[in-house]
Amino acid sequence: MTNPGIDISPASPGLHGYGRLGDRELLEAVGRQDREAFRVFYDRFAGRLLAYVQVMGKGRIATEDVVQEVLVAIWRKAAQYRADLGSPEAWIFTITRNKVFDIWRANSAVLEDGDPNLEAVTDPTPAPDPTLAVSLGKALAGLPPEQRDPLILSYFGDHTYEETARRLKVPLGTVKSRIRAGLSQLKQHLGSP
């Protein structure tokens, strides 16, 4: 499964080759348990994962520890990713959120008051893709509050469905259906397929 003897230093010639791969091809190579590909993947995504978990987590648990677990999970599960079925970022988003919630549940983390820090998501200044950050913020702002709030809390943020239902004082099923409806609206606004 692993190849402990492989050279994964930045000077390794293979890294430059993998560096030219797109994210889809790179993640598929990680799925073949290719450590050089994983090193390039790490260089490409570790900073963004740290930023995302920081925004999502609001300090419930040590960000660096969580991202370490996420990266290990990505290594183990990358073979399940299918480049022809969706974007690598979507797959990474799913793996990350499942791992984060698993860790929180295992540690019985207590939810703090306050909203997820979505300003960090929608602030275009430091983002690698400021256009997207702006459009996501605008798209969210354009949703009716009954769809936007559960999306912000449960889809982007750190609230479980149950926490969101309590916070918004609506039934659990309503939370789920509003997230689904809000997601459809959001994708239309963003022009996603």
Place this chain on the structure above:
Amino acid sequence: MIPNQHPPESHLLAFAVGQGELALRILVECHLASCPACLAQVLDLAEVGGQMLGAMPSAPVPADLFAKVIGQIEREALPVPAGLPVPEAIARLLPRKPDWSGILLRGFRFIKLVEEAPREAALYLVHLTAGTVFPGHRHRGLEESVILAGGLEDGSTRLEAGDWATSEAATCHAPRALPDEDCWLVARMENGIRFTGWRGLAQRLSGQ
């Protein structure tokens, strides 16, 4: 083989955004491993979140993080259990020496993998040898399962590898493993089952 039976979309959404409890997540993951249609749906549901994650400004990365990740990967490398057709998610839950349980039925055994206290639910890995009939029983709560290998006949329904099966509370049935191959499945069951016939009598007498 492409599965014919699929989980509800609400389960796929819960999986896409990390909202499923561990047992449910593992069930969905087992199904996704052989169902491109549901995997595509999960990735579609996660697409907006993926766009957000992809657009995040990078945070500073600690210099030793990669070494920690590689160290954990090497420490926790998992040998595939011999003779068990189980995916990585299940293999990680198995004890080093699996302690199988039974119900006084030749050809049937199971291991409890996960317990969920809130709903008195548990996740089980189940093995039936080819052709074994699981005795008639009534479900006290919801059961959801995924066939990992082989298959089952359940009334008029035939379930094969990757298929998702749902038995609502009060469902009464006696599924049979297909005759040509052992059946392996993973099942999340709430509140257990009540056997019919002499097993049910024995169950009641034993206070279960």
